[in-house]
Amino acid sequence: MHRVNKDQRTRIRLTLNGRALSAEAEPRTLLSDFLRHSLGATGTHVGCEHGVCGCCTVLLDGVAVRSCLTLAVQAEGREVRTVESLAAADGALNPLQQAFQNHHALQCGFCTPGILMSFTDYLKRNPQPSEAEIIEVLSGHLCRCTGYSGIMSALLEAAGHSRISETDSSKDNI
């Protein structure tokens, strides 16, 4: 196992959204800080730094992790995917992102990247989850703006549910 000392800066090499990148970090540098400040991937947000809010969720070798509870050194040699990877090069939104826009699933947008990355992982493993399963996964994220109803509608659409939940139908009453 590669060992580093407490005060020693080392070069971390990883693949970020398909591109090989490297930068120096201390052993204590958080992956969230490393992505944002060393690699310039500011789409990943930091909301609590104690693993509760889910804003900082990224994929590490395809699996959703809290980047605020992960050290940069743990990403050495691995593949990291962040929200910047989701849209096409021409800016076209992917179906999950598009569902979020369609259902007003965001307001300030700060928690959104984490939710998108959690469900990018989850829907790959379980492409047709039930509403209860979606709620369980979404419960790992805090959103203060929306009250979650638009997010639920978007996730149900992305999960292929034809029935959009009752919370959405009342919009027609306006």
Next chain:
Amino acid sequence: MLSPLGTSTVRKEDPALLSGRGRYADDLPVPAGTLHAHVIRSPHPHAAIVSIDASAAVGKDGVWAVISGEDVRKLSDPFLVALKTPVHQWSLAVDRVRYVGEPVALVVAESRYLAEDAAELVEIEYRPLEAVMDPLAACRPTAPVLHAEAKTNEISVRKFTYGDTKSAFAQADARVALTVDFPRLSFTPMECYVVIAQYSAAADSYDVLANFQGPFSTHPVMARALRVPGPKLRLRIPPDSGGSFGIKLSVFPYVVLTAIAARVTGRPVKWVEDRAEHLLAASSGPNRITEIEAAVTKDGRILGLRLDQLEDYGAFLRAPMPGPLYRMHGAVTGAYDIAHVDVTNRVVLTNKMPASLIRGFGGPQLYMALERLVQRIAVELGLDHIDVIKRNLVPAAKMPYRAAAGSLYDSGDYPRAVASATGDGRLDDLRRRRDAARAAGRKYGIGFAAVVEPAMSNMGYLSTLLTADARDKAGPKNGAVSMVTINIDPLGAVSVTADVTVQGQGHATVLAQIVAAQLGLKPDDVNVVLEMDTAKDQWSIAAGTYSCRFTPGTAVAAHLAASRMADKLKSIGAKQLNILPDDVELAHGKIRSRGNPDNAAPFGRIAGTSHWSPVMLPEGMAPALTETALWSPPELEPPSSDDRINTSLTYGFVFDMCGVEIDPLTYQVRVDRYVSMHDAGRILNPSIADGQMRGAFAQGIAAALFEEFKYDDEGAFLTGTFADYLVPTVSEIPPVEMLHQETPSPLTPLGAKGLAEGNCMSVPACIANAVADALGVRDVQVPVTPRRIHALIEGVGP
């Protein structure tokens, strides 16, 4: 062409935010050489600062400065407050700390990691003093005084009388009284505070970027603290902000602190608040104890009302406090037609973090008292709660209605809204559910709440805090100005700037809809730029995003600016198309003849004329390149000599109704069914409106059932993580049935009212009423946690 207004559209904001291309404060580039700051905070609720020894920290590689209260006292002045009382606050504690988490020193270093390392080497000696946490105890003569020069913790007491309350109480069949305690909470935006400050010694000026939300009446407070004229504090607001809900007003002391750090070090300085700091010390809504009493007839008509409101602002009074105590003042009688009311407003300081703006802003506190009282009236008189509400609602025929304390309710039909919400079998269904649950031995209750929702604050409302004489001396304060600018580029492309700060409300989308509607364009054709720069953008003290000022304020200014621009373009078009201006219409991206639509030119060609050919414009016309509209509604008058004040411009209405059941094993409150009826006037964009209401609903649920900042009796802070301070996840938010009625406001050309705070005000009261009904108890304290329910059921202390 169908007007884009009033229709749901996807948001312009979303593609960038969904792709990780948002531009939040911490994402923006900083100048080379920028240093990073870390705040050292007080571990004591009340203590004298004996000494600060930073020598070891300053000697460390990469550490540029450790700034203390002494430095801050030399380089800045205390913040201005509305109350002329000697309560001095600087951006760092000077001599004494007064709450756990109060900033004591600022470490500035080449990285945040280094600054935090160095902070551990700063030795601060404190001499602990007795703290006072309970607002009632703080009012006692024996209480430790937080600010010796003020001589008391109860720093403001104002008594108001409207009508003849004495006679109303003398004539009453009965009196019903209640004491209600509203707790401290925040709505914790997911993005914390961020400040990046630069200082130019050559110009003695500051340039600061911060995710500040306004009101910009705080700008002079910051500039005065820094001892510079306003133009020498350039404040820039980033294009995106990760939520605010009132909380990001309170970044302002850190704007000053970071600016001072930039001056001391001669380098740009950046400070990013972390979540622990945010929960501990960013901002909180004030807690309030209200003693409320009604004089009633035996059939439940309220003849008179008395309120004694004691509001706890924590360790300091920060501008624009005590706003929550006065923002609702004109509307203190809520949705009810009550002619006689006495109000006593008291402001007290305790050893807690300073309280400030929060969504709902005084409404949740007021309605918790008023709506709980109405429920108690029903119980004590043996009446049905809904009948007592209906008996007292302001009748539609009285609209526009001048409330006893001065608010001018612009429009509405409250009885009809209540009738439709309770109709269609909804209330019958709730009663069936309740009866079935109770028959099975379960605890089930029904709650109601009726709420008047003010929007766009009168900037003079806070002066009601002063006596009429003192107001005369201080100079008139009133009104609220909104501003929007429309620009046209050489190829006729339209762009818009406005006096709001972005927090996620979708203002860019709605402004584009409003402007597109007037100019015959598609909303996608209108570019909206909402980052703000006080050095280059138009703003007034009312600028910012708070108190639902967008729809009755900025949206109207956009409408006015766009109509004026449209009129100019019609004149230009008339000349070029050889027709009369009355015959010109702007539609489908063209400027054309109404009578002969084939006689047309593309919008861009005619709109660009003022760039390319200003000399050929119609005679006497100023070039149609830019149009700024200022909207200043006359109804926002100053307080009258007898202290009546129209606190806001528009007043919407919310009526909530719910059924709750108490889980017999976990003592949790389960919301079984929730119905919320809104009348916010004309709805500009239904899906954005829906998002605002659902967001407010979730925050209302949070306040009713989960969120509370807690201190122990000695002043230690107990809710410093998201594991202790419970923000609801999707699992905790029940479904809500939103209903709508549209009674346009006659006071604005768009007829739209604010709508984003009503459910923050109504939900805690509605749930508390339902719990009171379920358990048959008199006193219900929110948040109604399982622990509190257990105490209510078992009859033991909270």
